[in-house]
Amino acid sequence: MVDTSNAPATRETPWPVAVMSEKIAAWIERLGMVWIEGEVTQWQLRGGHVYGKLKDLTQDATVSFTVWRSVTQKLTSEFAQGDRVIALVKPNFWVKGGSLTVQVFELSHVGLGELLERLERLRRQLQQEGLFDASRKKPLPFLPGRIGLVTGRDSDAEKDVIRNATLRWPGVQFKVHYSAVQGDRAAAEVAAGIEALDQDPSIDVIIVARGGGDFQNLLPFSDERVVRAASAATTPLVSAIGHEADRPLLDEVADLRASTPTDAAKRVVPDVGEELAGLDQARARMSSRLGQYLQHETDRLSQLRGRPVLANPNRLIDERAEDLVRWIARGTELADRSVEDRAVSLAETRARLNALSPRATLERGYAIAQLADGEVLRDPEQAAAGSEIKLSLAGGKLAARAE
Structure with a gap:
């Protein structure tokens, strides 16, 4: 057989499949280790080794990877399907099967996965500090005279809170602290707003409101500065971020979590119509109860007045007057007899004393x-x-x- 491994491939002298595969393997071998980024679409653990697939973030391209046991034991994070990762890999071309795989030497989360990992670490830290404990939750006032609102300028969240709160209780007042609700400035401005409103003695409750958004837009409300400002506030605080799928850390430390800004307004301010209806019902119950009580007492007085002793009150006085006269006469008789007896005894004693006296x-x-x-x-x-x-x-x- 003629050696064609070094000769150019032509129609007349084509390369065998093995030659092409070996050349591909040699070229990939010279590539060495490279850093790649992608999304984990498959993650299977077998015998301590991991076998999976990594997909390109923007294009339709996928590569298989292997993480040997010696590497998996050194990983500091948990990985699963859907994670966005960066990996230090060494490509390998399997000549016999004609497939390309990469061997992973280092692996870590990146982008959203990295943010989630950092947020999870912060969540565990704050939970260990007790910032999420139910015992720290402060009750909301029944009827706040003035509400502090931290939100974006001219935002739908601001309009929803003020409109719904005013409809429920027209006399409620607001002090609005405008801040960025997304972007690099948001966390610092939201934290400053919470601190400023908490220092105002006229504020009875604070609402931090935003009308939802994707996960990355809500990241400022999981910032440690915002969370610690909320936990340090002595004024009751309501979190109204409006996102059910991804709950920011502010929801955990707030005294009350509202599902939307509208929900926050309903839970902070009582409905004037419902309260007036409740007052009317209470007034009706009191009137009915008082009427029953007065009727009962009236009937009782009627029964008392029907008794003989009250029908002729002088009879009781006359009976007692006769007894009184009889007892007075008896007392007078006993008193006179006692005086006489004492006088006789005194005379006898005087006579005896005179008889015995030296005089x-x-x-x-x-x-x-x-x-x-x-x-x-x-x-x-x-x-x-x-x-x-x-x-x-x-x-x-x-x-x-x-x-």
Whole structure:
């Protein structure tokens, strides 16, 4: 067989398929490692290895890839179908099968996937800090006198909030802080708006509103500056971004999440018609209850007035008057008898005292002799000759001298 591997391929001397395949493999081998970007359309894990396909982001082009176990063990993120990635690969052409595959040495998210990964890390961090806890949620005031609104200038969100809130309660007032709601300036301006309204003591509740949008347009409302400004606010805050599929982090930290700006207006401001109807119902219930109570008391008074004691009130007084007179007479009789008994007892006691009194003895002619120092003389020898003696008689006292 003639060696045609180095000869140019012609109609007369064509290359064998193997020669062409080997030349393609050699050329691809010289390419070395390259960085490529694409969307993962297939991701299958078998025996620790990953086999998948990577599709071009704009054109209809797909390449198979392999991630060996030694590389998968070093990956720091999770990957799945639909992820946008960048990869450091080495192309390989399989001569026997005539297929091109790439061996992946490094793999990471990019673009939207990278943003989602970063947002997920921030979400976990804020959740660990407790910023999403239900215990931190502040209740909204029943009827806010003034509402702070952070939104875009001349936006539909601003019109929806103000129109619906005014329809529900015409007296409600607004203070609007305009800010960019998408783009590079949005996060800083929204955070500044929240802080400014929170410092205003006249603001009872803050609404951050935007009329929906795609994921990337809503990224400012997941910015850490906005989320931390909302969590630090002492004024109740309502998030009304209006996007159900992709909830920004502001929804998680807000005291209340509204599905749309219109929903925010309805949940922040009570409906004046409903409240007036409620007042009318309460007034009717109170009137009915009061009427029932008055009728019950009227019937009870009628029953009381029909009783004999109230039909002739003087009868009760007359009966009690007779008893009172009888008890007064009895009390007087007992009091007089007690006085007489005490007078007799007193006279007897006085007589006994007089009989036992030394004065009575003196009145019978006796005398009491005392020395000068007051000592009573009971024996003549107690008094020395010439000593002074006091004599106590019934009529008075005399001085004497012992002889």
